[in-house]
Amino acid sequence: MKMIRAIVRPEAADGVTAGLGEAGFFSLTKMHVFGRGKQKGITAGTIHYDELPKTMIMIVVEDKDVDKVIKLIKYKAYSGNFGDGKVFITTVEDAYTVRTGSKGL
Amino acid sequence: MKEIIAIIRPKKIGPTKDALEKLGFPSVTVASVLGRGKQRGIAGEISCDISQEVLLQSNSKRMEYIPKRELSIVVKDSDVDTIVKTIIDINQTCQIGDGKIFICPVDNAVRVRTDEEGEQAVL
Numbered sequence: 001m002k003m004i005r006a007i008v009r010p011e012a013a014d015g016v017t018a019g020l021g022e023a024g025f026f027s028l029t030k031m032h033v034f035g036r037g038k039q040k041g042i043t044a045g046t047i048h049y050d051e052l053p054k055t056m057i058m059i060v061v062e063d064k065d066v067d068k069v070i071k072l073i074k075y076k077a078y079s080g081n082f083g084d085g086k087v088f089i090t091t092v093e094d095a096y097t098v099r100t101g102s103k104g105l
Numbered sequence: 106m107k108e109i110i111a112i113i114r115p116k117k118i119g120p121t122k123d124a125l126e127k128l129g130f131p132s133v134t135v136a137s138v139l140g141r142g143k144q145r146g147i148a149g150e151i152s153c154d155i156s157q158e159v160l161l162q163s164n165s166k167r168m169e170y171i172p173k174r175e176l177s178i179v180v181k182d183s184d185v186d187t188i189v190k191t192i193i194d195i196n197q198t199c200q201i202g203d204g205k206i207f208i209c210p211v212d213n214a215v216r217v218r219t220d221e222e223g224e225q226a227v228l
Binding site: 001026027028030031092093094096101 | 107111112113136137138139140141142143144145170173175189192193196197198199200201202203204205206207208209210
């Protein structure tokens with residue numbers, strides 16, 4: 001299993017989750033985060049914003065679905081400008097469902 | 106070392122923290138998150154009656170995202186089973202929405218105050 005953490009624009013988050021839902025990946029967790037990237041935040045006029053609000057979408061999928069999910073996120077979160085976000089993939093060794101105590105997704 | 110990420114009900118966070126503290130794992134990180142599971146978000150999970158008028162007003166018949174707490178804790182490999190068992194025991198209500206637990210490998214940890222690395226840093 002892999003955990004995919006996608007940091008996307010807040011306004012793109014709903015599009016991403018809707019797209020994931022259509023593709024059959026309903027289960028996800030999202031949270032509001034603040035961050036900056038290579039561009040060191042943004043300067044609008046005379047004001048410099050060091051950290052920008054983003055939404056982090058966290059989804060755990062089987063190994064075979066990883067490419068599909070990344071492709072979907074890339075397509076749905078794309079605007080072509082700086083700040084579209086990043087996707088990180090990490091390993092998950094085990095997953096448990098609390099209600100049943102069973103292993104697996 | 107392993108990181109245990111548990112996504113649980115908001116009102117269960119207190120009992121879970123107490124139980125983990127009794128076991129000797131007082132250090133946790135908690136964040137409030139929104140999420141949905143296999144059931145695609147659900148209105149029935151909330152234990153209050155929603156009047157038919159309100160349901161008709163809204164575009165969708167269900168809650169898109171359900172508020173949850175994300176609890177993350179980094180421990181030694183040998184402690185993982187005990188903690189998972191404790192979290193499951195405390196959080197089990199046998200109803201949809203109890204949450205999920207993920208176990209991820211952690212390569213290294215550093216304690217900022219003392220520069221300790223590895224397992225020493227999480228003890």
